[in-house]
Amino acid sequence: MNKPLMRIPYTGPLPAPTIIPRNANTLHGAIAALSTFLTAPLSGALERSSTADPQSTVVLSGAGISVASGLADYRGSNGTYRVNKTYRPIYYHEFLANHEARKRYWARSFLGWTNLHKARPNAAHYAVKKLGEMGIVRSVITQNVDSFHSIAHPEMPTLELHGYLRALTCVTCHNDLPREAFQDALARLNPAWAEFLAEAIASGALDSEDPNERRAKGMKTNPDGDVDLPGAPYSTFRYPACPHCLATPPIAADGTQTKVEVDGEGAWKSTSTAGILKPAVVMFGESIASKVKEAAENAIDGSGRLLVMGTSLATYSAWRLARRAKDRGMPIGILNLGGVRGEELFFQNLPPAQTGEHGVRLEMPTDKILPGLVEQLRRIGFEKPSANISHTNEEAHTNSRVFKDMLS
Ligand SMILES: [Zn+2]
Secondary structure, eight states, X not given: OXXXXXXXXXXXXXXXXXXXXXXXXXXXXXXXXXXXXXXSOOOSHHHHSSOSEEEEEEEEEOGGGGGGGTOOOOBOTTSSBOSOTTOOOOBHHHHHHOHHHHHHHHHHHHHHHHHHHHOOOOHHHHHHHHHHHTTSEEEEEXXXXXXXXXXXXXXXXXXXXXXXXXXXXXXXXXXXXXXXXXXXXXXXXXHHHHHHHHHHHHHTGXXXXXXXXXXXXXXXXXXXXXXXXXXXXXXXXXXXXXXXXXXXXXXXXXXXXXXXXXXXXXXXXXXXXXXXXXXXXXXXXXXXXXXXXXXXXXXXXXXXXEEEESXXXXXXXXXXXXXXXXXXXXXXXXXXXXXXXXXXXXGTTOOTTOSSSXXXXXXSOHHHHHHHHHHHHIIIIIOSOOHHHHHHHHHHHHHHHHHHHHHO
């Protein structure tokens, strides 16, 4: 049996990139190289292989593409956490095992949701939509849990490799619950925190993720960026039980009857043996479902090129997809600020005179270069969707449903 694929953070230092081709170090040069990369005819084994659409590109995106939407990219250019050095994400086993850890997680998440909920896709996501309409990008695999790709281009198949924050899922019955409803329930169960959140929003303290800036705007945080309210510490934070398990406590895998107990207002009690809700994301230390893993592999195998953007490929689950593309002989493009894990491997043995058709390595913000790229492609005749592209779109709709089913 294969080793389960765990999502774990990789914190080793990453060397600075070598720009490929060399003249792609200006915006003009980078756009020209990327345009060549995406439109050059493919030759060789890939064209003759069983690849569904060898002329198309699959995008693999990460946190860097969401920075222009106001979401923090926790990784600096050398691969370390830069916003908050002491920040440590919660691990799946900890979340499952520990009621106290869940209280802390949900208190932080309660405060953090507002920023995500009001954030919107940016120019890079909409440029990806345009590249899809032009028939250039066939599908997206994203490590992001912010749902921006599916909001910006719902018609294109998007696989959310690490899940999404827009919903919760029950660890017992696996039913989903929309995050908005859950947020309302948290506010109801934690009135002091709801009041604090309203004040923090009004003061602008939540506009930054930097603990120093937050403190300057009057928000009391401890050194790791956490908030502990006087009179309402973490230990008193309450969260709801899964409504399905509460209504009908399920039978456990070992055949025993589970029990779900709540207090008078519906908060989960630690005497329960089921009904714990978790964010519908793959937490650190949690395995990616094999059907998601396979769907991601199929998205790679169905395309002729891979364009990596806004990610240092720090998680192994993303890195191995790029490795898979390399092993298939697919040209690889990387657009990222800062180094990428093991990137020299992806650009070995490129013909020295190539201008982007065999590979590109660019270091520019995605929201700056991608709109310019779309303009450039329009100028060279990718303006009008052809009959061939509408066929691709039809296929895309089907694939979109497949992906959603795979994640449900
Ligand atoms: Zn449940």
